[in-house]
Amino acid sequence: MFNEADLIALAITLKLALVSTLVLLLFGTPLAWWLARTRWRFKFLLEAMIALPLVLPPTVLGFYLLLALGPNGPVGGLMTALGGRPLAFTFTGLVIGSVVYSLPFVVQPLQDAFAAVGRRPLEVAATLRAGPVDRFFTVTVPLARAGFFTAAVLGFAHTLGEFGVVLMIGGNIPGQTQVVSIAVYDHVESLQYAHAHWLSAGLLVLSFLLLVAVYALNRHLRVLRA
Amino acid sequence: MTIEARFQFDLGDFRLDVDLQLPGRGVTSLFGPSGCGKTSLLRAIAGLDRHAVGYLKVGELLWQDAETFVPPHRRPVGYVFQEASLFDHLSVAGNLEYGCKRVPEPERTISLERAIALLGIGPLLQRRPVTLSGGERQRVAIARALAVSPRLLLMDEPLAAVDLERRQEILPWIEALHRELDIPVLHVSHAPEEVARLADHLVLMRAGRVVAAGDAHHMFTRLDLPLALDNDATSVIEATVSGHDEEYRLTRLDFAGGQFTMARQPIAVGSPVRLRLAARDVSLTLQRQSGTSILNILPVTVDEISLDDDAQVTVRVLAGSVPILARITRKSALELGLQPGMEIFAQAKGIALLG
Numbered sequence: 001m002f003n004e005a006d007l008i009a010l011a012i013t014l015k016l017a018l019v020s021t022l023v024l025l026l027f028g029t030p031l032a033w034w035l036a037r038t039r040w041r042f043k044f045l046l047e048a049m050i051a052l053p054l055v056l057p058p059t060v061l062g063f064y065l066l067l068a069l070g071p072n073g074p075v076g077g078l079m080t081a082l083g084g085r086p087l088a089f090t091f092t093g094l095v096i097g098s099v100v101y102s103l104p105f106v107v108q109p110l111q112d113a114f115a116a117v118g119r120r121p122l123e124v125a126a127t128l129r130a131g132p133v134d135r136f137f138t139v140t141v142p143l144a145r146a147g148f149f150t151a152a153v154l155g156f157a158h159t160l161g162e163f164g165v166v167l168m169i170g171g172n173i174p175g176q177t178q179v180v181s182i183a184v185y186d187h188v189e190s191l192q193y194a195h196a197h198w199l200s201a202g203l204l205v206l207s208f209l210l211l212v213a214v215y216a217l218n219r220h221l222r223v224l225r226a
Numbered sequence: 227m228t229i230e231a232r233f234q235f236d237l238g239d240f241r242l243d244v245d246l247q248l249p250g251r252g253v254t255s256l257f258g259p260s261g262c263g264k265t266s267l268l269r270a271i272a273g274l275d276r277h278a279v280g281y282l283k284v285g286e287l288l289w290q291d292a293e294t295f296v297p298p299h300r301r302p303v304g305y306v307f308q309e310a311s312l313f314d315h316l317s318v319a320g321n322l323e324y325g326c327k328r329v330p331e332p333e334r335t336i337s338l339e340r341a342i343a344l345l346g347i348g349p350l351l352q353r354r355p356v357t358l359s360g361g362e363r364q365r366v367a368i369a370r371a372l373a374v375s376p377r378l379l380l381m382d383e384p385l386a387a388v389d390l391e392r393r394q395e396i397l398p399w400i401e402a403l404h405r406e407l408d409i410p411v412l413h414v415s416h417a418p419e420e421v422a423r424l425a426d427h428l429v430l431m432r433a434g435r436v437v438a439a440g441d442a443h444h445m446f447t448r449l450d451l452p453l454a455l456d457n458d459a460t461s462v463i464e465a466t467v468s469g470h471d472e473e474y475r476l477t478r479l480d481f482a483g484g485q486f487t488m489a490r491q492p493i494a495v496g497s498p499v500r501l502r503l504a505a506r507d508v509s510l511t512l513q514r515q516s517g518t519s520i521l522n523i524l525p526v527t528v529d530e531i532s533l534d535d536d537a538q539v540t541v542r543v544l545a546g547s548v549p550i551l552a553r554i555t556r557k558s559a560l561e562l563g564l565q566p567g568m569e570i571f572a573q574a575k576g577i578a579l580l581g
Contacts, residue, residue: 120307120309120311121311121313123274123298123305123307124305124307124311124313125299125313125324126273126274126297126298126299127272127274127298127299127303127304127305127325127371127374128299128324128325128328128370128371128374129299129300129325129328129329129374130299130324130325130328131297131299134299134328135299138324139313139315142315143313143314143315145315
């Protein structure tokens with residue numbers, strides 16, 4: 001079944017997906033909120049930028065991230081200057097790469113959910129004495145809960161399935177940056193098909209279950225609304 | 227308490243430019259055609275429109291001027307939106323508590339129980355908003371706005387999203403508020419009947435400007451305002467139930483200019499009522515008619531005649547000091563030789579009770 005390296009890769013994958021999802025929600029929520037509410041006429045430029053990972057080969061994204069996070073890149077250089085170490089080939093680097101790569105999967109459902117809530121419920125809340133932060137947590141979040149759920153699951157599942165970006169900036173270091181998708185690739189390369197099967201099937205089942213949860217919940221909400 | 231509101235800001239096609247002194251009691255109706263800026267003015271008063279430039283003082287409290295902008299959640303208003311806009315993620319009780327629990331206890335002048343009782347929504351508390359009828363939703367929305375103990379209640383066409391039958395279901399509740407609570411109400415409407423029924427004070431608006439403002443009874447009968455020149459023109463008269471005639475199943479109503487008789491009403495003697503007299507149901511005669519089926523004939527004095535070139539003119543007559551409108555043809559007005567000061571008779575065919 002799974003050898004020890006596989007289990008470690010699985011653990012790193014889940015940890016990466018979990019941390020990335022939390023970071024995505026933390027940054028994606030205000031970004032999606034701003035995109036849903038702003039009337040800035042160049043917002044489409046930002047939207048296009050966020051959507052880039054949907055169409056760009058992951059290796060291209062990974063390549064640029066590698067340059068940015070490496071010792072001679074702007075981010076890596078800054079880290080070195082501050083006494084740290086460059087982020088390329090580290091778990092933190094992987095998280096940054098995953099966040100950029102999965103951003104559209106989190107921002108778009110949230111933006112749609114915020115737009116669907118509209119301004120009216122927030123105006124009502126304001127006339128009922130709720131301040132801006134209060135309004136966000138007591139009105140927007142509950143009304144957009146399906147959007148948050150979809151965003152979290154898609155962000156998590158998409159990070160699970162990532163290959164190109166993690167390979168480029170993670171460097172496939174077992175025990176540190178080797179995730180399941182890369183471990184599968186390694187097994188196939190070394191003709192260990194049984195191992196490849198187990199890992200692949202595991203990821204397939206997990207991803208499928210996550211998507212089933214998203215679609216089931218959305219269907220449930222649609223039925224409720226009708 | 228008075229409300230001073232001055233606002234000047236752009237509203238797309240036109241500019242809202244108003245300077246109003248509103249009474250701090252009773253119901254003030256902002257009346258005008260759709261899109262004349264009534265709702266924008268109401269939103270500006272609630273602080274919902276950050277772009278609204280102006281000055282707003284409610285009693286002693288300055289809510290807005292060039293330097294000040296009290297955000298909406300710090301203004302002690304209650305706001306009823308055109309659509310009930312209940313929070314779908316909360317039960318009816320949750321909706322009512324949402325505002326109430328955010329008001330510090332010493333400032334709660336209207337308890338949750340009182341708001342629930344005033345709107346008769348006790349049986350609905352555990353329901354989800356999606357299961358309520360349009361009328362029920364709007365009553366919950368009104369109770370929710372009252373439960374924040376507002377110093378000023380703002381209502382944006384509270385009946386517009388409700389069908390005619392349901393309106394009759396809500397109006398009595400709004401009238402009850404008026405009688406039982408001492409909160410000034412600012413109410414937006416484009417329905418003359420609603421205004422006739424509710425308004426004590428009337429602000430006529432057109433294309434972002436105030437055409438006229440004043441006592442509602444007076445405004446309805448001013449011949450220089452479009453209200454009185456419409457075929458739906460009405461006079462609103464305050465009267466008191468003075469007695470019932472059980473034999474003929476009739477009710478007598480006294481007002482400052484005489485007495486009306488109408489079909490028996492289930493109202494106690496001595497109760498104040500508001501009557502609505504459609505101008506087209508009032509006819510004028512030079513002599514008191516005998517041999518007519520019309521019961522309500524009043525001696526009146528001609529006060530003013532509108533200067534229409536159309537088929538119809540509006541004549542304002544005074545019964546005592548109470549103005550009554552009659553909508554008659556210009557031909558009849560000429561043939562009767564109507565002149566201000568003439569002593570004539572008004573016959574009223576239909577009188578409606580406004581709650």
